[in-house]
Amino acid sequence: MASLQLSLAPSPWGCRKELPTSKLQRYEPEDETKEYSIRDFRVHVSHKDTTVYRGLLTLPDSVEPVKVVVKTDFFAETLRPKDFEHEADMYEIHLWDLQDKAIPRCYGLFQHKGEDGKVSSFLVLGDYGDPIVEPRNLTNSFKGKVIDAVYHIHFLGFTHGDLSYDNIIINKDGWPFIIDLETAKPHVCGVKERLLIGEEKRDIGCAEMMQCAALVRAWANVYVKLEGVYTFYRGDLRRGNMERLLSLLSRRYDDPSVYRPYVEELVEQVEAEREYYRNIPPEKRLIVVE
Ligand SMILES: [Zn+2]
Incomplete structure (x- = not known):
């Protein structure tokens, strides 16, 4: 049984009762x-x-x-x-x-x-089952549940401290359970709104929640392929960035302007995705903790 030894200290408000000098035993709820x-x-x-x-x-x-x-x-x-x-x-x-x-x-x-x-x-x-083995097979719904589970821990004032696939168990009904809380630490979470599965990576105000999202591959892929031509960084695919995008192609192709319509189409597609996530109403982004 664990015990606690208190050091000597004055008692409050002049109380004559003194702190115990013997060891205190650890509280056991059972x-x-x-x-x-x-x-x-x-x-x-x-x-x-x-x-x-x-x-x-x-x-x-x-x-x-x-x-x-x-x-x-x-x-x-x-x-x-x-x-x-x-x-x-x-x-x-x-x-x-x-x-x-x-x-x-x-x-x-x-x-x-x-x-x-x-x-x-x-x-x-x-014993709720085994940990995640193949992160590529996770459904969006499961990713959302993992993020919610970790956020619940943050909401109660703690970080997990050691998030990994080994520490996320999937039970027989497909629900995640977070284990290994040895390194959990007090934490004030900066997350103000729900991150949406598939949206472009952005700062959501909490390093571990960012890490969690990356772990379950919740963000949109960092790379976007123009099939058979080039693989771009998603962040580069923006209206107004066309000349830079074509200059990237010029390293590989003599006349990159041939690909301009295809690159423009790709940019429109990525910008439309951005707009879709931006337009999701705030009430759908609210984090609800039961
Ligand atoms: Zn947090």
Whole structure:
């Protein structure tokens, strides 16, 4: 059980009661007398610092076992109880409302004190499935759900801190769940409006949300092909930029003006896309957090 030692400090408003000098015990929301057990325990993945098991958890107040994953540093060279406690706090306190919505259900952090006195950690979470394997196959609807899930974490005042495909689980109904909250940090989110899947990359006011959008390939492709002729940067394809676009072609073709109508058509197409996203009414851009 973790404890907290307070340093000596004056009591407020002249109160004669003094701060405790003994160690404070870590708050455990679960009744200590409750007994959990896990069966069918097996290694799922193992890295230098972390091993993840899968198994079936029997809860004290239920006959039906639940599928869980158990994340542990038991085999790691350096144990990191504080990181695990931080992660458990993220699940059980700060992001409690997101359990079963944007993050898995947490069944608690269990600690083991070795003979050397060092504490290793076992964090038990609902097993919702496997991470994203092939980002190119993600549907727009799923991309939007991932962005919303990460935004919910931001809305509650935290960044994830380590977003990657490995940390986005897809459940059997196609919903994303964000895992691995060890590096979550307090955050005030600058995002004011929803980013729209397929729109050109723009600054939305939050680095991690930008990163999230890039990760799930939510932005329009940076490159636009004029089939068989040239591949342009999307950002360059603008009305009024025609001479520069043709000068790019002049590096490859003797008479780039031949391609002018095709380049103009491409520019019109990209400008029309821009206009489409610009014209989406503000109420459709509002971020609604339930
Ligand atoms: Zn943010």
